[in-house]
């Protein structure tokens with residue numbers, strides 16, 4: 001049975017992807033900061049009919065010892081890791097670069113960029129010994145050079161993720177590790193992420209203009225996860241770019257916006 005490990009998967013996109021891997025009979029290992037939330041998510045996953053197991057382990061991706069422990073745990077319990085997804089992420093507070101504290105800058109870069117680099121490093125070390133496996137990193141706003149006040153540090157991290165993942169794919173090929181590396185681009189998803197800064201440490205008030213764009217371009221994470229997981233299951237190529245919101249799809253969404261009745265932000 002194959003195994004997938006997803007960081008930051010107690011909720012949001014990570015949890016949705018875990019559900020789909022479970023439907024495909026994978027062993028699923030979820031990990032995140034908070035144990036109680038992981039237990040609740042594990043119970044949710046267990047309701048899905050599957051031949052695979054569900055395991056959880058706390059892991060703060062900014063601590064390499066936590067990542068090493070997570071890999072050791074998976075190896076001991078399941079004997080292999082087929083797919084590793086560096087999904088954990090935090091949004092930044094809605095501030096200009098010079099208004100952010102150094103602590104805020106550090107946290108965004110540590111989780112979104114360094115967390116994925118360290119996760120990739122240890123996953124690669126593990127997988128190359130086995131001669132196979134796949135590592136995926138998540139792109140986001142900024143990966144395609146877009147810029148917006150209030151997203152510059154997050155955007156810097158995601159633009160770096162794109163470069164880093166391509167570089168990792170190239171190194172993996174040059175060293176014949178047998179491990180494939182790819183990028184997942186989820187577009188805009190209606191998760192806690194878009195309204196919560198730095199994990200759940202602060203609130204982001206979305207301007208009406210932004211909500212309008214999110215209503216046109218955004219999707220719930222289960223919809224995006226469905227596409228991403230199906231593509232990962234099919235993918236055998238190194239350096240793959242699995243992109244949900246392509247330029248063509250975004251253009252189509254804007255062209256048909258007049259018929260779009262979605263309102264993700266309506267008071268319930």
Ligand SMILES: NC(=O)c1ccc[n+]([C@@H]2O[C@H](COP(=O)([O-])OP(=O)(O)OC[C@H]3O[C@@H](n4cnc5c(N)ncnc54)[C@H](O)[C@@H]3O)[C@@H](O)[C@H]2O)c1
Nearest residue numbers: 008011012013060061087088089138140187188189191193
């Ligand atoms: N929501 C969007 O519009 C959007 C768009 C593009 C990319 N992304 C990316 O998708 C990924 C998932 O985002 P989401 O929307 O599901 O967000 P989310 O906030 O719902 O989930 C992120 C998870 O990461 C966890 N996390 C935060 N810091 C961590 C740490 N140090 N160690 C381990 N886990 C940690 C959180 O606890 C949370 O469970 C992120 O990489 C994000 O940057 C999101």
